[in-house]
Every structure is written in C-alpha cells, then in structure tokens.
Amino acid sequence: MSVFRFVRGFTNRLRVPVRAGGAPAWPRRAVGIGVAALSVACGSRVVDDTSSRRDDFGNPVPLGGRPTRIISLIPTTTELLFALGAGGRLVGRTHWDFYPDSARLVPDLGNGIRPNVEVLLGARPDLVVLYASADNREAARAIRAAGVPVLALRVDLIAEFVRATETLGLVIGAEDRARAVIDSVTRSLASVAAATAGLPRPSVFFLAYQNPLLTIGGWSYLSQLVTIAGGRNVFADLPAPSPQVAFEEVLRRNPDHLVVSPATAAELRRPGRWQALPAVREGRLLIMDTTLVGRPGVRLGEAARSLARLLHPGTVR
Amino acid sequence: MIRFREVSARYPGAATPALDRVSLDAPAQVLTAVVGPNGSGKSTLIRAMLARIPLAGGQVIVGGQDVHDLTRREAARRVAVVVQREEPAFPMRVRDYLALGRYPHAGAWGGGERDAAAVERAARDAEVAELLERGTDALSGGEWQRVRLARALAQETPAIALDEPTTFLDVGHEMAAFELLAQLARAGRAVFVVSHQLNLVARFAHHVVLLHRGRVVAAGAPDEVMRAAVLESVYEWPLVVARDPAVGAPTLIPLRRVGPPRS
Amino acid sequence: MRRLAWLPLAALCLAAAVVAVAVGPVRLSLGEVWGALAGNADATVTAIVREVRLPRVALALLVGAALGMSGAVLQGTLRNALAEPYLLGVSGGAAVGAVVMVSAGATAPAAVSLAAFGGAVTAVALVLGIARAAGARGDPRVLLMAGVVIGAFANAAILVLLANAPGDTVRGALWWMMGSVGAAEWNDAAWLAGALLVAGAPLVHWSRDLDALALGHDSAAALGVEADAASRRLFLAASLLAAASVASAGLVGFVGLIVPHIARRLVGVRHRAVLAVAAIAGAALLVLADLAARTARAPAELPLGAVTALLGVPFFLTLLRRAR
Numbered sequence: 001m002s003v004f005r006f007v008r009g010f011t012n013r014l015r016v017p018v019r020a021g022g023a024p025a026w027p028r029r030a031v032g033i034g035v036a037a038l039s040v041a042c043g044s045r046v047v048d049d050t051s052s053r054r055d056d057f058g059n060p061v062p063l064g065g066r067p068t069r070i071i072s073l074i075p076t077t078t079e080l081l082f083a084l085g086a087g088g089r090l091v092g093r094t095h096w097d098f099y100p101d102s103a104r105l106v107p108d109l110g111n112g113i114r115p116n117v118e119v120l121l122g123a124r125p126d127l128v129v130l131y132a133s134a135d136n137r138e139a140a141r142a143i144r145a146a147g148v149p150v151l152a153l154r155v156d157l158i159a160e161f162v163r164a165t166e167t168l169g170l171v172i173g174a175e176d177r178a179r180a181v182i183d184s185v186t187r188s189l190a191s192v193a194a195a196t197a198g199l200p201r202p203s204v205f206f207l208a209y210q211n212p213l214l215t216i217g218g219w220s221y222l223s224q225l226v227t228i229a230g231g232r233n234v235f236a237d238l239p240a241p242s243p244q245v246a247f248e249e250v251l252r253r254n255p256d257h258l259v260v261s262p263a264t265a266a267e268l269r270r271p272g273r274w275q276a277l278p279a280v281r282e283g284r285l286l287i288m289d290t291t292l293v294g295r296p297g298v299r300l301g302e303a304a305r306s307l308a309r310l311l312h313p314g315t316v317r
Numbered sequence: 318m319i320r321f322r323e324v325s326a327r328y329p330g331a332a333t334p335a336l337d338r339v340s341l342d343a344p345a346q347v348l349t350a351v352v353g354p355n356g357s358g359k360s361t362l363i364r365a366m367l368a369r370i371p372l373a374g375g376q377v378i379v380g381g382q383d384v385h386d387l388t389r390r391e392a393a394r395r396v397a398v399v400v401q402r403e404e405p406a407f408p409m410r411v412r413d414y415l416a417l418g419r420y421p422h423a424g425a426w427g428g429g430e431r432d433a434a435a436v437e438r439a440a441r442d443a444e445v446a447e448l449l450e451r452g453t454d455a456l457s458g459g460e461w462q463r464v465r466l467a468r469a470l471a472q473e474t475p476a477i478a479l480d481e482p483t484t485f486l487d488v489g490h491e492m493a494a495f496e497l498l499a500q501l502a503r504a505g506r507a508v509f510v511v512s513h514q515l516n517l518v519a520r521f522a523h524h525v526v527l528l529h530r531g532r533v534v535a536a537g538a539p540d541e542v543m544r545a546a547v548l549e550s551v552y553e554w555p556l557v558v559a560r561d562p563a564v565g566a567p568t569l570i571p572l573r574r575v576g577p578p579r580s
Numbered sequence: 581m582r583r584l585a586w587l588p589l590a591a592l593c594l595a596a597a598v599v600a601v602a603v604g605p606v607r608l609s610l611g612e613v614w615g616a617l618a619g620n621a622d623a624t625v626t627a628i629v630r631e632v633r634l635p636r637v638a639l640a641l642l643v644g645a646a647l648g649m650s651g652a653v654l655q656g657t658l659r660n661a662l663a664e665p666y667l668l669g670v671s672g673g674a675a676v677g678a679v680v681m682v683s684a685g686a687t688a689p690a691a692v693s694l695a696a697f698g699g700a701v702t703a704v705a706l707v708l709g710i711a712r713a714a715g716a717r718g719d720p721r722v723l724l725m726a727g728v729v730i731g732a733f734a735n736a737a738i739l740v741l742l743a744n745a746p747g748d749t750v751r752g753a754l755w756w757m758m759g760s761v762g763a764a765e766w767n768d769a770a771w772l773a774g775a776l777l778v779a780g781a782p783l784v785h786w787s788r789d790l791d792a793l794a795l796g797h798d799s800a801a802a803l804g805v806e807a808d809a810a811s812r813r814l815f816l817a818a819s820l821l822a823a824a825s826v827a828s829a830g831l832v833g834f835v836g837l838i839v840p841h842i843a844r845r846l847v848g849v850r851h852r853a854v855l856a857v858a859a860i861a862g863a864a865l866l867v868l869a870d871l872a873a874r875t876a877r878a879p880a881e882l883p884l885g886a887v888t889a890l891l892g893v894p895f896f897l898t899l900l901r902r903a904r
Contacts, residue, residue, distance in 0.1 A: 096746075113747070209748060211689065211763055212755045212881065244880040246605040247762070248628045267688055273635075273765050276627035329715065367801040393804030400802060406659035406794045409849040420792060421804035472803075 055152045055167065056132035056160075057140060062149030066173045067127035071120055073112040075295045076155045077129045078103050080165060083181055083298040084174040092123045099291070117142045127171065129153060156241055158189070158221050161296040181298055188301025189228055192308050195316050196230025202311055203232045204286065205255035205279070207264055208242050213250075217243045221296040229307035230316075231257075247273065255279055257311070259286045286310045318476045318507030319343040319366065319396060324375035326365055334373065335361040337531040343509040343524075345475065348502040350510045350518040352542075353528035354552055359511040360401055361531075363480045367398060380475065393421035396507075397472035399465050401480040408454035411464050415439060415449075418471035435471045442497060443467035458485030466494065476507040483514055495521040519543050520566045527551060543567040585846040586857050593641070593864035600637045600871045601629065605878035639764040639828060640870040641863040642772040644835060646825045648862020649780055651836030652843060652854050653818040656790040657811055658720045665822035665836035668727040668815060672734025673703025674826040679741050679753045689763050692756060693827040700823035703730050708812070718797075718808030723815060758883030759832035761870055768828050775824035779817045780859070786814060787851035794849070832885050834892040835862055835869075841895075865891070 053061045071092035072078040078097040081090055087102060094112035097103050109123065110116050113135050120128060120143060128143050130136050132152035140150045151171055153164040162182055169178020204226055206216035216222045217238035226233050234253040235245060258279050260268065265285050274280045288310075293303045308316040321341050327334040336358045343349035351359050364370045365377050368384050377384040380395035387395075397418070405414070418439070419432040440446045443466045448456065456464060462485050469477055479498070483491045491514070499521045502508040512518055518525055519539040527535040527542050529551045535542045545558045548569065555572040602613045606628055615621035616629035650665035658667070666672075677699025681692045710726040711719070742750050789810040792800040797807035822836070843857040866884075869891070873882040 209752070211692075211752060211760070213762070246874065246878060246881065248604050248606040248632050251624050251628050251632065252606050254624060273631050273763075276631040278623070364798070367798060369798060369801055369807075388804075389801055389806045390804035393802065398802035400796075400798045403795055403799050405849075406656065407661065407844060407849050413849065417791060417795070417803060420788060423788075 053167065053170070055150075056154040057137065057150075057152040059140075059144075059150070059152065061167055062127065062151060062171060065126065065149070067125075067149070067171070069123070069125045070127045070129065070172070071109065071123060071125040072097070072129045073109075073115055074129060074131045074153065074155060075099065075112075076161065076297045077153065077164065077168060078106070079295070079297045079299075080168060080181070081172070084169060084172065084177045086172050086174060089172070091125055092120065099295075099297070115139050117146075121146055121148065127151065129168070131155070155296050156220055158224050158296065158300065161221065161300065162186075185298065185300050189304055192301065192304040192316075193228045196228070196308050196312060199230045199312055199315060201230060201232045202256040203234045203253070204257045204259050204311070205234050205250060205253070206259045207268075210264075210267075212244050213247055214242050215245050215250075217241055221300070222293065225293070225300070225304050225307055226259075226311075228304045229311055231307070231311045251276060257284045257286050259288055261290060262287050318345045318380060319349075319478065319509050320376075320378040321362065321365070322376045322378065324362075324365055324377060325373040326361055326370050327373050328361075328370070334531050335370075336365065338375065339528070339531070339533055340375075341526045341533065341536060343476070343478075343507050345507045346502055346505055347523045348499055348508045348510065348521055349524045349526070350512055350522035351526045351528055352512060352515055352518055355513075356530075357528040357551075358531040359513075359528055360480055362528075363398060363400065363478060363511060366396065366478060368392070390421050393472070393474075395474055396476040396478055396509075397469040397474040399469045399477075399479040399482055401484075403465060405453055408452045410449070411440075411445065411451050411453060411456070412436065412449045414453055414464065415468050415471050418468040421472060421474075435473055439467045439470035442470055444493065459487060459490055462486055463490065463494070466497075470501075475505075476509065477501065478509040478511075480511045481513065482510065483512065483517065491517060515543070515548075515569045516566075519568065520564070539566060543569060586853075586860060589846070589857060589860050589864065593860050593867070596864045596867045596871075597637050597641060600640070600867050601633050603871060603875060604628070604633055605874060635766050635769055636761050636764040636870065637867055638766075638769040639761045639772065640867045642769055642776060643761065643825045643829045643832060644839075644862035644864065644866030645859040646772065646776055646780070646821045646862075647832065647836040647866070648839035648843070648858035648860075649783060649855050650818040650821040650825070651862075652840035652851070652858040653783055653790065653814050654836075655840050656794050656851055656854075657814045657818070658724065659794060659796070660720075661841065662837065664833070665818065665825070666731075666831070666833070668707045668723060668819050669703035669730035669734065670700045670819050670822045670826060671831050671833075672731040672738075673706075674700040674823060675757055675831065676734045676737050676741075677702075678756045678830070679738050682752045682756065683741055683745055683749050685749075689765075689768075693768070696756075696830075697823055697827035700819070700826055703734065704816070704819045704823065706730050708815070718811035718815075720811065755883065756830045757885075759830040759885030759888070760873075760881070760883055761829050762874070762881055764828075772824055772828050775821060779820040779824070783814070783817050783821075784852060784855055786810065786817075787855055790814065790851040791849070794851075829884065832866070832888055834888040834895070835866055838891060838895045839865060841899075 055061050068089045069091045070081060070086065070089050072081055072090060073094050075094065075097045078093045079099045081087055082100050082102065090106045092109040093103055093106045095108050095110055107123065109119050112131055113133060117139055125148055127149050129151045130140055132154045136152065140152055143150050153167065154160050155164050165178050165182050169175045206222065208214040208216055215235050216233065217240040218233065218236040219239050220241045223233040223236050234255045256279060265287050268274045268280050268285065289306055292299060292306055321339050323338045323340055324336050325334055325338055326336045351362060353359055361370065365372060366379065366384060379392060384392055415436045416432065419435060423432060440449055443463050445460065445463050445467050448460055448464060462482065466482060483494050486494060495517050498508050498510060522539060525537065525539050525542040526533055534551060535547055543558055545556060549556055555574065557570050557572065559568045559570055561568060602610060608625060608628065612621055612625050613629055616626040647665055654663040654665060654667055655661055674696040677695035678692050681695035686692065707723060707726040707730050711722045714722050716722040742753060789805045792803040792805040793807065793810060800807045839858050839862040840854065842861050843854045847853040847857050869887045870884055873884050873887045876882055
C-alpha cells in the first residue's frame with residue numbers, strides 16, 4: 001500500500017492549478033519530446049541562478065557546505081542520496097523508507113509529516129530534507145531556528161523530481177552524479193515513451209483508497225508515468241494528486257483497466273458494487289509493483305517500463 | 318382491601334429502618350389516613366404498595382393478594398395510586414393525561430368507549446372538566462393536583478391511595494378534595510390517604526394511624542389518636558387539641574414557642 | 581388532523597426517495613432512470629441507478645428510520661428531550677471497534693461494520709453492567725452517567741489509537757466517524773432492515789409502557805408498568821437499533837435528536853404514533869441529507885454527519901426561541 005500512502009501522505013493538500021508543461025493530456029507524438037523538454041527547461045533554470053535558488057518553501061537553498069550528517073524525511077530523497085553516493089552520510093530517515101535495502105540501516109526517526117523535531121535535532125544533523133507540505137512548515141521553522149539548514153522539496157511530478165535531484169546534488173556537492181541520474185532517468189522514460197508511441201491507449205483508473213473513494217489525479221507522477229507507458233488516466237483532468245471521486249462517475253468513465261495493489265485486488269474479486277464495472281467483472285485488474293512504482297525516484301524509468309508491460313503485454317519488453 | 322402486615326423496610330445505606338413492623342388495615346368504605354412527622358415513613362408505605370422498595374419483612378396485601386404475587390398491571394387494577402410528585406417529561410393535553418389512567422384496563426389498541434366515558438366521569442368528579450383541552454404545562458399547582466386526582470379516578474379501581482393530595486390546594490379546594498374522598502369511601506371504595514394535614518384528617522378520616530420513626534404509635538378513630546400528649550411527643554412541638562362544637566372534630570392548634578411577640 | 585399528520589409526511593418521504601434516485605453527480609434524464617429501473621437502459625446507467633443509487637437511498641431510509649425511533653424511545657425513557665441514540669456509549673464503542681479494524685489495516689467495509697457493531701454492543705453491555713453493579717438496574721440517571729463514563733473512555737482510546745497511526749488509517753477512521761451511506765450495498769440494507777424488524781417491532785409494542793414511563797418510574801408503576809424492567813428493555817432495544825445504524829453508516833448525529841421533537845409536534849405524546857412518525861420523518865430527513873451530501877460538492881462527497889450536524893443549528897435556535 002505504500003504507493004498510495006506516499007501519494008496521499010505527501011500530496012493530499014495540493015490543489016494547484018495546472019501549469020504549462022505540467023500534468024494532463026500529453027499529445028501522442030509529443031510525449032517523448034515533452035519529457036526531454038521538461039528536464040531541459042528545469043535544467044537551464046538551475047544553471048542560470050544558483051545563487052538565488054530557492055527551495056519549495058521559498059527559502060534560500062543552503063549552499064556552500066558539505067553536509068555529512070543528513071536527515072532525509074522523504075522516501076524519494078533517501079533513495080536519491082544513496083544513488084548520489086551520499087548514503088553513508090545519512091543519519092536519519094522516515095519510518096517508511098526502505099529503498100534501497102541499505103536504507104534500513106539508517107536510523108528510523110518516525111514520521112516524515114509533522115516529524116518530532118526534538119528527535120531530529122537529537123541526531124545532530126547538519127542538513128534536514130523535508131517534504132514541502134503545509135503540515136511541515138512549523139517543523140521547518142523550528143529546525144532552522146535551532147541552527148540546522150533545511151531543504152524543503154516537493155516531488156509529486158516528474159519535473160519536480162528532476163528539480164529536486166539537481167538541488168540536492170548542488171547542496172551535497174554531487175552535481176555530476178545528480179546530472180548522471182537525471183540523464184539516465186530522462187533517457188529511460190523517453191525510450192519507454194517511444195516504445196509505446198504508436199500503440200492504442202487503454203484507459204486506467206487508479207483505486208487509491210476505498211472509503212472515501214480516492215483516485216490518482218492529473219497532478220501526480222503516477223498519472224504522468226501512465227501516459228508515458230502508453231495509457232490514459234481517466235481522471236487525469238482532475239488537477240490534484242489524489243482527489244475524491246463519486247463511484248457513479250467511475251462507472252460513467254468506464255475505464256479499461258483498474259490499477260490496484262495486490263490486497264485490493266483480492267477484495268475487488270468478492271461480490272459487491274465494484275462488480276458493476278466491466279473492468280472488474282472481466283478481471284482486467286493491473287496489479288502494481290508498489291516497491292517500484294510507490295514513489296518517484298531514481299527508478300522512474302523502470303517504473304514506467306513495468307507499467308508499459310502491464311498495459312501492453314507482449315508488445316513492450 | 319389494603320393491608321400492611323408487619324411490614325419492615327430499610328433504604329440502602331440507612332442507619333434506621335424506614336418502616337418497622339408496621340401493621341394497618343384500610344378496608345372498603347373507610348377513609349383511612351396515615352399521619353406523622355416528616356421522615357416517619359408515610360411515603361415509604363406508598364412505595365411498598367407499589368413494590369418499588371424491597372421489604373425486609375412482612376407483607377403488603379391488596380385486594381386479598383400479596384402485592385409481590387401480582388403483576389404490576391393486576392395491582393394497578395385493584396388500587397389507583399397518586400404519588401406525591403409528578404412531572405410529565407413532555408407536556409400533553411389533560412384529556413390524554415387522564416386517558417393514561419385507563420392503561421391497566423386498556424386492551425392492545427386502547428381508547429374504547431368505556432375508556433372515554435370513564436375519563437369524562439373522572440373529570441367531572443374532580444372538577445377539572447373545563448381543563449380537559451388544556452396542556453399539562455399550562456396548569457396552576459392546584460389545577461395540576463386535581464387533574465392527577467382525576468386520573469386516579471379514571472382508573473376506576475376498588476381502592477385508591479394518595480400521598481399528600483392537597484399540597485397546592487387552597488382552603489376551598491382542600492375541603493372539596495377531602496369531601497370527594499369521603500364520598501368515594503361512602504360509595505364503597507377503600508380510600509387510603511397519607512397526609513400531614515392533621516386537621517383535615519381529623520374532620521374526614523374514619524380511621525387514623527399515627528406513624529413515628531417507622532413505627533405505629535397510635536391507631537384508631539380521630540378522637541382517640543388526636544391527643545395532645547401523644548402528638549406533642551411525636552411532633553416535638555407544644556400544641557393544644559381543641560374541640561369546637563361547630564366543627565365536630567378535634568382541632569389541633571400549635572402554640573408559639575417562646576414569650577410574647579417582640580414589638 | 582392529528583391522526584392524518586403522517587400522511588403528508590409519508591408522501592414527503594416517498595418524494596424524497598424518488599428525487600434521490602433520480603439525482604446524482606452523473607446527470608441522468610428521468611427517462612434513463614425509469615429505463616434503468618425497468619431494466620431496459622444501457623449497462624452503465626442501469627449500474628448507476630441500481631447498484632449505486634438505489635441501495636444508497638434504501639440504506640439512508642433505513643438508517644433514518646432506525647435513528648428516529650431510537651431517539652424517540654430514549655427521550656421518552658430518560659424523560660429528557662435532549663437525549664439521543666448514542667447516549668449509552670453506542671457511538672463511542674462503535675467508533676473504537678471501527679478504528680481498531682481500520683488501524684489493523686482491514687479496509688473491507690464488512691469487517692469494519694462488524695467491528696463497529698461489536699464495539700457498540702460491548703459498550704452497551706458495559707453500561708448496563710455498571711448500572712447493575714451500582715444497584716440501580718433501570719434508573720435512567722445511573723444509566724446516563726454510566727454511558728458518559730464509557731463514552732469518555734472510548735474517546736480517549738480513539739485518540740490514542742489515532743495519535744501515531746499512519747496517514748491512511750487516520751483518514752479512513754475519520755471518514756467512518758463522519759458518517760456516510762456512500763459504500764452502501766444491498767446486503768447492508770438487508771441487515772439493517774432485519775435489525776429494524778427485530779428491535780423496532782417490539783418497540784412499537786412496548787410504546788404503551790413508554791407513555792407511562794414518561795411520567796416517572798413511581799407513576800408508571802402506579803399505572804401498572806414494571807418500571808425498571810420496562811426501562812431496561814427499552815434501552816436495550818433502542819441501543820441495538822442505534823448500534824445497527826452506526827455499524828452500517830458510521831456516526832450520523834442529530835437525526836435521533838431532532839426527529840422525535842418533530843414527531844411529537846405533529847402527533848402529540850402518544851408514543852405509538854410518535855415512534856411511527858419518527859421513523860418516517862427520520863427516513864425522509866436522512867435521504868435528503870444524503871442527497872445534499874453527494875451533490876453539494878460533486879464529485880467529492882460531504883460526510884453525512886456534517887450535513888446532519890448543520891441541521892442541528894436551526895433546530896436548536898428554534899428550541900431556544902420557544903424556551904423563552
């Protein structure tokens with residue numbers, strides 16, 4: 001269930017209007033170009049004004065040091081720090097960070113949302129990476145007041161992930177490796193997009209949570225991944241990460257597939273109102289690998305490929 | 318009709334019993350009154366009759382049967398009880414309130430002709446006929462008291478027991494109430510009244526029982542019980558018992574305790 | 581007029597149900613709705629009407645009726661116009677059961693419902709047990725106090741359970757506690773209908789006892805009612821109804837509080853009539869509240885408990901004005 005916990009936990013209060021180049025409705029042919037253009041656009045911004053760079057809370061990014069005691073309170077950045085070779089410099093992670101496996105050796109400091117500031121400071125960090133949600137503003141202020149630099153990042157969209165990678169690379173002094181990661185991710189995403197470019201696009205519905213009924217909206221990397229993987233999120237028109245929808249509306253949009261976790265798949269097979277959906281009746285359930293797809297991260301390319309394989313079995317390797 | 322045989326009862330946690338081997342009879346055609354100071358156990362007798370308090374000993378017999386052997390419904394068909402205080406949770410029409418008195422008799426659906434007639438008769442006897450359409454929350458204290466009496470009358474039972482029925486009534490209504498009770502006794506019912514109105518009791522009751530600290534200290538006709546010596550020791554207040562020929566019954570007059578009035 | 585007051589009310593209830601089936605976040609024409617009911621519309625429309633809206637409306641009707649009756653019984657037994665169905669620890673116990681289930685990761689609605697019902701029944705049993713231990717088995721005041729105690733304990737337990745729970749648990753638990761008939765399926769309605777029959781039918785039969793109890797226990801005994809036993813029976817039945825409602829729809833407040841007042845205004849104090857009218861009025865009220873809950877902010881849904889709580893505002897204002 002970690003996908004949905006991640007998405008909801010970190011994105012549930014974001015109701016931001018769609019930005020140009022952001023979420024929904026990627027025209028078929030421009031998919032691959034779009035991804036590349038995005039990362040380039042973000043990249044050029046980085047190169048231009050390193051000095052006045054700001055994090056996602058609007059505060060200046062802590063540059064110039066070389067932090068050796070880093071607390072990462074976002075699963076994405078924990079994984080990223082290992083990919084950037086800084087795994088040994090981690091002194092704290094959230095309770096939900098398990099990737100890569102060596103992350104388990106890093107001390108568990110509790111929640112990533114509304115963290116226990118005292119516990120964080122007790123680990124004597126020289127950098128704390130937080131998820132930039134309104135719930136964390138207080139914690140960020142308290143940590144900064146205690147003299148520890150804070151980096152607040154949002155990682156809901158692929159573009160945000162790219163930007164976060166760059167910023168992190170800058171802050172910890174690993175710009176080259178950051179660039180390498182970004183290039184690798186961008187290339188693999190582009191290759192998946194290209195592989196699915198000419199294929200018919202089945203529609204999918206993400207069943208994120210049942211009571212209340214939540215799905216993945218357009219403002220989410222998952223929705224973007226589905227597009228790259230040659231599918232279409234039926235609720236991509238909703239500009240939110242995990243909006244609530246009416247069951248009637250799901251019936252009306254009649255998705256070709258449902259994307260669910262393994263536990264939910266078992267529940268759906270039992271008799272109930274979900275049987276009213278043709279996709280459920282005919283067993284067209286796509287079971288995601290939450291370890292891969294659960295968060296935006298260095299393995300985005302693989303995640304896209306796994307989704308593409310589910311959507312186009314036999315056609316995509 | 319109503320008999321208490323060596324009835325003893327004690328409230329949980331109380332040091333002394335509320336009733337201590339009380340025996341008394343309230344037969345038909347007699348107006349029996351129980352008098353005594355506050356806390357002497359008068360109201361406890363009523364609760365024992367309703368089986369609302371467990372007995373430590375003795376029996377309460379109503380209509381020839383032990384109260385504990387009867388269902389509440391059967392008991393309610395033998396004796397109508399007017400408790401000391403009553404406050405309906407939701408205001409209702411007086412007519413509907415009187416109709417409640419028919420519950421022990423009413424069949425599964427209630428509200429037959431007999432019931433309506435009983436209600437009308439009761440309202441007339443208790444002089445509340447003009448109040449029938451009023452709400453129970455729109456009555457004065459005295460009117461409410463009479464309405465409650467009317468409900469007991471509507472129950473049409475061979476015995477009727479009342480706990481302090483004249484509390485809010487003015488002189489005229491007090492007398493009218495006791496006249497009615499005396500009349501009911503004459504007509505054949507057993508009337509059992511708990512009251513602290515010694516003078517009214519002396520005027521109307523055929524049989525008086527004096528209770529003190531849960532025990533019967535005197536019982537008999539009003540003349541026998543209304544003796545200054547006994548009453549003084551029970552009520553712990555100086556008094557004289559006078560006899561006015563116009564009244565025809567002993568009258569109790571309490572005396573002022575100390576000296577002349579201050580001026 | 582008093583006798584026939586229930587007729588326009590029943591008509592209102594029926595109309596509300598019809599409107600609720602015809603209206604929803606997805607716009608359907610009356611013809612399509614009729615077609616779906618008759619069985620000759622396309623699969624999606626039929627599914628929407630038959631699998632989503634109808635069970636939902638049915639459940640709303642049943643929950644409203646159950647809560648209305650339960651509230652009327654408790655107000656009469658406790659002689660208190662502000663009593664409501666969740667008084668004897670029903671809501672607290674049910675919430676603890678549901679939160680425990682959700683925390684354990686079980687999201688299947690049936691599991692949560694069962695746990696909620698179990699929790700509610702346990703709480704009521706505890707309340708009755710406490711009253712018996714205190715030596716006052718049917719005394720309303722003691723029962724009330726015991727209910728408050730259990731309720732307070734339950735609230736504390738819920739706070740502890742939620743304090744360190746992960747995000748989805750908190751969200752799922754809160755959603756349940758705010759009340760909803762959104763996940764209604766036909767077997768939920770069937771269970772509740774059964775509960776209404778099992779607990780509700782006897783209540784109508786015992787309504788005479790309620791009339792007498794409304795005068796106080798001593799007076800009720802004088803009228804031939806076994807006051808303590810009748811009191812206990814009525815509490816039990818009313819709490820079972822409330823527990824079944826909570827298990828089906830979460831915590832939906834205010835209906836059980838407001839509806840008996842409306843019923844008494846319409847048909848007087850005779851409880852047989854009050855219970856029947858409370859059932860119909862409660863059903864109508866909840867169907868309309870659910871309609872508002874799912875259309876006011878479509879496609880998102882307002883919690884049902886929020887809509888009914890809003891109803892509390894004009895209600896209490898009216899009470900206040902009348903009290904002056």
